[in-house]
Every structure is written in C-alpha cells, then in structure tokens.
Amino acid sequence: MSVENSVSFLAIDLGASSGRAMLGTISNDKLELKEIRRFPNPIMEVNDRLYWDLFYLYNQIIVALQEVKSHSLNITSIGIDTWGVDFVCFGKDGEPLRMPYSYRDPRTFGAPDRFFTKIPKEELYKKTGIQIMNFNSLFQLDTLLRDNSSIYPVIDKVLFMPDALSYLLTGKMVTEYTIASTSQMINPHSNKFDISLLEAIQLSGDHFAPIVFAGHKIGNISSSVQHLTGLQDLSVIAVAGHDTASAVLATPAEDKNFAYLSSGTWSLMGIESDRPVINDETFALNFTNEGGADGSTRLLKNICGMWLIEQCKKEWENKQPVSYQEIVTAAEQSVPFRCFINPDSPCFAAPGSMITAIQAYCKETAQYIPQTMGEIARCIYESLAFRYRQVLANLQQLAEFPIHTLHIIGGGAQNKLLNTFTADAIGKPVQAGPSEATAIGNILLQGKAAGIVDSKEEMRQIVRNSINIETFNPENTAQWNNHYSDYLAVYREI
Known part of the structure; x- marks a missing residue:
C-alpha cells in the first residue's frame, strides 16, 4: 500500500x-x-x-x-x-x-x-x-x-x-x-x-x-x-x-533465513517462528518464547549486552569524560584474545564495580587480568562476540531453516568493531541497522493501526527503502576459531 x-x-x-x-x-x-x-x-x-x-x-x-x-x-x-x-x-x-x-x-x-x-x-x-x-x-x-x-x-x-x-x-x-x-x-x-x-x-x-x-x-x-x-x-x-518485539518487526530481512540480534543494554538473539518451540532442548538451553508483533513467536535468548560497557564507562568517567567511540578505539588498539568472561554470569548483574567484577572473574579463572580501559573493553567485546556464536549455534539446532545472515539492530548496530568481531566469530555475514529499530517498529505499527501499512513484509520493505544497511563479512574466522576453545575453557555455566 x-x-x-x-x-x-x-x-x-x-x-x-x-x-x-x-x-x-x-x-x-x-x-x-x-x-x-x-x-x-x-x-x-x-x-x-x-x-x-x-x-x-x-x-x-x-x-x-x-x-x-x-x-x-x-x-x-x-x-x-x-x-x-x-x-x-x-x-x-x-x-x-x-x-x-x-x-x-x-x-x-x-x-x-x-x-x-x-x-x-x-x-x-x-x-x-x-x-x-x-x-x-x-x-x-x-x-x-x-x-x-x-x-x-x-x-x-x-x-x-x-x-x-x-x-x-x-x-x-x-x-x-x-x-x-x-x-x-x-x-x-x-x-x-x-x-x-x-x-x-x-x-x-x-x-x-x-x-x-x-x-x-x-x-x-x-x-x-x-x-x-x-x-x-x-x-x-x-x-x-x-521494545524487542517492535525492533524485530523493523528487521530489514528479505526472507526467513536469518537470526536477529537486538543490541542495546541487553542483547537479544533469536529467530522468528510460526509457533512456540517448547521442548526438552529449549528447556535445557533456557530459550524463551515471546510474542511477536505480527502474532509470530520470537524464539530467543537474553544475553547481557552493552550493560557491561555502560557500567564500566560510568567508572572511567569518575576520572575524566570518555566517549563510547574512545572506548571502542582503545579496545581496537589493545592486544586481542588475552582474557574472556561469560557476559551472563550473575556476578555482572548489578555489581558495586563492574571493572572489579570483570577483573575478579579473570583472576578466578587464571587468566590475564585486564587493567586499562582498552583491555577491559576488548575483553567485553570479544566475550560478547563468542557468546553470540554460542547462542547462534544453539538457535541453528532449533531452527527449521538454515540461518544465512545475522541482522544486528538497535543502538549496538553502530559499533563497527563489535560487528566485525561478531561476523568473524560466527563465520556469517552480519547486516547492521537500523540503529533506531525499536522506534521504527513502533511507528510502523501505528501506521498499521491508521490503515496505511498492511503486512510485515510491507513494513520491512519500507525499512529497506529508508535506511542504509552496512554488511560485515567474516574475514578472520580462522583466527577466532582458534581462540573459541579458550573462551569455552573459562566460560562458567550459570
């Protein structure tokens, strides 16, 4: 229409x-x-x-x-x-x-x-x-x-x-x-x-x-x-x-062969399903079935996201102002693959000091203890990318279709370093955008209520017509594969 x-x-x-x-x-x-x-x-x-x-x-x-x-x-x-x-x-x-x-x-x-x-x-x-x-x-x-x-x-x-x-x-x-x-x-x-x-x-x-x-x-x-x-x-x-239901509606996918990652304070990774998927496997993996804006089911996993960076940023700013781009740049310049955390460990839910919690996790798992802003941020970004790989592999086991692409939507879609890390970690193309997916989904549903937008497919075509989508193709997957076992070795089940 x-x-x-x-x-x-x-x-x-x-x-x-x-x-x-x-x-x-x-x-x-x-x-x-x-x-x-x-x-x-x-x-x-x-x-x-x-x-x-x-x-x-x-x-x-x-x-x-x-x-x-x-x-x-x-x-x-x-x-x-x-x-x-x-x-x-x-x-x-x-x-x-x-x-x-x-x-x-x-x-x-x-x-x-x-x-x-x-x-x-x-x-x-x-x-x-x-x-x-x-x-x-x-x-x-x-x-x-x-x-x-x-x-x-x-x-x-x-x-x-x-x-x-x-x-x-x-x-x-x-x-x-x-x-x-x-x-x-x-x-x-x-x-x-x-x-x-x-x-x-x-x-x-x-x-x-x-x-x-x-x-x-x-x-x-x-x-x-x-x-x-x-x-x-x-x-x-x-x-x-x-907000995630609104954001997923604004995913600019052209077919069903995708997973989404709504990236903000939380990272929510999932797929769209025509029906709830509730079985022994989803129970063991602790996956969730939430309502989709179009009546579908969002089969997904809640993953701790930018909360880790947000909380560290507050502590770094006690000394001097720091921007998110400065944090990304510092991470990019730091030595890769030195230490990892499980982003979803309860110790990161509401610690008195996020920096101290990350350092304690690394110490308890006999890893290098990050000290600088760049080292801590790099630890977070690499750990998130490996966590995304973990969850995506589980999603592929549950999905009735092959997952070809990961769409990253929400504010985290603007983090090019993490997008690059994620593409390399999962070995699949990452398409980033829109960063304001939640607001877009919200608007499109109001458009539907007003009778000017019809189907989910039409909504997603409007999104594709309206934004620039940046694609990140995997380039260093072999290197990330080599260190995935290091991440798993210090990943602690919760």
Missing part, C-alpha cells in the same frame, strides 16, 4: 537506561525519523531498593507532546514501548500503589528456586516457554507475596510499564500481548494468562486488564493531557509494548 501523502506518528521508546521521543513520517513507501527529545531513565535507589520513576517518565512524555504542539507538528497517534517484565500495581481507585521496582533490584535473587517449591521448574517452562530469569514478572510478584508486601492484598490491577504509561495518558487499562509475554505468566498457545500460575501467587485474571494485540487503539488522550499539551483527538495505540 503506497502512501503518497505524509502521515506522522510519535514513538515513545523507553530503554532501561534512556528514553526518546521520535517523530516518524511515512510517505512514498519510505519512513523518515526525527528525534524530538532524548532523556535519561535513571534507576532510583531508595533504602537499598531499586525503582523506576513512573511519574518522571510520564512527565517526559508530556514534555515531548508539548514540543510537538510548540513546533506545530501534526501527528496521528502516539505509541509507547519499553523494556520487559517490570510492572506497576494499581489500587481500586486507579492510583499507583507505589513506584515500580526495577528488574535489577536484588530482592529477586534466588526467587526462581523459591517458586519451584510451588511449581517445578520444568513444569513452569512447559506452561510458558519462557527463559528462567530471576527478575521475570512471575518471580517479582511471588517475592512481593513472600515478603508480605503491604500493597499486595490491595492490588486491583497489574499493568506492565508501557500499559501503565498509556493508562496515565488515556485513563484506559489494557494488557498488550508482547509485553505480557515476557512475564512468564502467559500460555503461548492460548495467548492468555495461565490460571494455575496466577493462583500460585494468589492472583486471578481479574488482576489484569484485558489482553489486546499490537495495533489496538487504546483510546484518545484524556482531558487532563489535552490541557497540559494543547493537543486534542490524539489516539494512543498499543504498539508492540515490548
């Missing part, structure tokens, strides 16, 4: 470290993006607990809408996507009961094993097909119950982060499917909450708003938001609320 007249939408894309408001305009089978504003999304530490500031995020959206008004931009709708699993609890009066915990809060360490006393691990996986991770919504809620949280008995509704923010804009509550699918409470075959899991945490289906699917119109902005922004008749669309 060709769109000759320009139609514009606003994407609110909230990551676990920053957020942005992006104006997307679709015209002549192309999409043009413009950044309206960008802002940090800091985790708040209060009395040894880690929280997100819900009202701060809401206010950032309001400010973005005020800027839309002040610049006389004509937008059709707004859509919100965020990271997965986290949620807000609301009381019967429709007010939030407290600020939402961050998934990085240490209170859920050990939570899965505690829950398995109610429902065994394998049974839980077969019900949901979701990777066992301590911060999954199910385990967060069970921890609130076990800790006798004062709010638990008075919870009326649990809304995941994008749904909670959409509610603050519209006054209407929904549960968008892709974000709910990260919770480990959804049956991927029925697309509904599993009642036995809810009963295990003393909740019911009534504690959640009705499930809707990507492209659903939630409603218009409330009179309060109209007053604050000067905008009227603006629709709020339930896009793929999980």
